[in-house]
Amino acid sequence: MREFNYYRAGSVRDAAKRLSASGNAMLLAGGMTLLPALKMRLNEPGELIDLADIGELKGIKLNRKGAQVGATTTHAEVAENVELRAAIPVLPHAAESIGDPQVRNRGTLGGSLANNDPAADYPAVALGLGATIITNKRKISADDFFTGMFETALGRGEMVTQVLFPIPQRAGYAIFPNPATRYALVGVCVAQFKTGVRVAVTGAGASVYRLEDFEDALTDEFSEVALDGLTASAASLNDDMHAGADYRAHLVGVMARRAVAMALE
Numbered sequence: 001m002r003e004f005n006y007y008r009a010g011s012v013r014d015a016a017k018r019l020s021a022s023g024n025a026m027l028l029a030g031g032m033t034l035l036p037a038l039k040m041r042l043n044e045p046g047e048l049i050d051l052a053d054i055g056e057l058k059g060i061k062l063n064r065k066g067a068q069v070g071a072t073t074t075h076a077e078v079a080e081n082v083e084l085r086a087a088i089p090v091l092p093h094a095a096e097s098i099g100d101p102q103v104r105n106r107g108t109l110g111g112s113l114a115n116n117d118p119a120a121d122y123p124a125v126a127l128g129l130g131a132t133i134i135t136n137k138r139k140i141s142a143d144d145f146f147t148g149m150f151e152t153a154l155g156r157g158e159m160v161t162q163v164l165f166p167i168p169q170r171a172g173y174a175i176f177p178n179p180a181t182r183y184a185l186v187g188v189c190v191a192q193f194k195t196g197v198r199v200a201v202t203g204a205g206a207s208v209y210r211l212e213d214f215e216d217a218l219t220d221e222f223s224e225v226a227l228d229g230l231t232a233s234a235a236s237l238n239d240d241m242h243a244g245a246d247y248r249a250h251l252v253g254v255m256a257r258r259a260v261a262m263a264l265e
């Protein structure tokens with residue numbers, strides 16, 4: 001690990017100013033991904049800006065329209081939140097499937113979305129629910145936020161501050177975990193709204209993506225049977241030592257059906 005400055009920001013404004021001013025500063029949230037990357041010298045920032053003291057980035061607020069979750073809210077806090085469990089149970093359900101207790105007690109929602117690991121759970125739930133990612137500069141719909149493998153629409157000097165999750169009529173998230181890492185080999189989030197159904201897939205491709213033909217079928221009829229005859233395309237899916245593209249495509253169909261069954265429970 002190379003030497004770097006450590007700065008504990010006191011507010012979003014302070015952190016953003018520091019981030020914009022420096023050519024190679026990085027934000028530090030839970031450190032679950034960033035610290036191992038530093039150790040392996042995959043990142044070599046000149047400064048780490050710790051978000052831990054910023055009160056305005058923490059917490060969960062609910063109203064009739066949805067939930068607003070602060071960027072540094074940990075996976076454990078999301079998993080244990082009683083109001084979220086009642087209003088949007090798919091969100092705590094996904095949070096409690098992430099990693100192990102240590103990771104859930106340190107890892108944050110904002111860190112996970114900003115990192116956009118192709119096998120991470122939160123990106124699928126954010127895209128499936130049609131969340132809005134709020135930054136210090138603007139609001140970005142989940143449809144526009146995840147732009148590629150480990151890439152997002154965040155620009156220079158921009159940070160996630162809050163995430164708005166609308167309340168679906170019902171939703172489910174099913175994951176087939178990689179037996180070694182427990183990350184999603186394939187995970188599918190299905191969410192039904194008055195306006196239609198959204199289906200988002202993680203683990204299978206280079207980045208999280210939506211499955212429009214599955215969405216159309218489930219909008220017509222929200223049942224597992226509605227997916228009969230539909231298969232996910234294996235084209236451009238990950239094909240590696242963990243699973244071939246055809247197997248991943250098969251798992252997408254299986255996980256989508258399980259997610260629908262969960263939503264109907």
Ligand SMILES: Cc1cc2nc3c(=O)[nH]c(=O)nc-3n(C[C@H](O)[C@H](O)[C@H](O)COP(=O)(O)OP(=O)(O)OC[C@H]3O[C@@H](n4cnc5c(N)ncnc54)[C@H](O)[C@@H]3O)c2cc1C
Nearest residue numbers: 029030031032033034099107108110111112114120121160
């Ligand atoms: C052993 C292990 C197992 C795991 N298993 C899973 C799993 O099963 N499923 C899963 O989804 N994830 C898993 N993770 C990832 C983990 O859940 C964290 O979500 C993830 O590491 C990033 O969150 P963090 O808060 O630790 O961010 P950090 O590691 O602090 O930061 C990650 C990146 O995001 C940037 N960043 C952080 N916060 C912000 C912000 N507010 N705005 C903009 N950029 C920001 C940082 O600069 C950095 O580039 C696992 C991690 C470990 C170590």
